[in-house]
Amino acid sequence: MPDVSAPTDDETFVVSHPVVGCDGGGGPLGHPLVYLRIEAAGEVVCPYCSRRFVLDPHAAAASGH
């Protein structure tokens, strides 16, 4: 299991921090660990494995202060 919240679909992960590390989860889609920053759009797509990381809006609100 990835150390993030349960995926909302096959390739979307809800995370509580705007910087996420992705290594593709191993297997055929595995790749070197990269760090992705979620910008104002609230999501980022890994350029290696096309996983989509969405920032939990509740976490974003909590960290805003």
Ligand SMILES: [Zn+2]
């Ligand atoms: Zn990736």
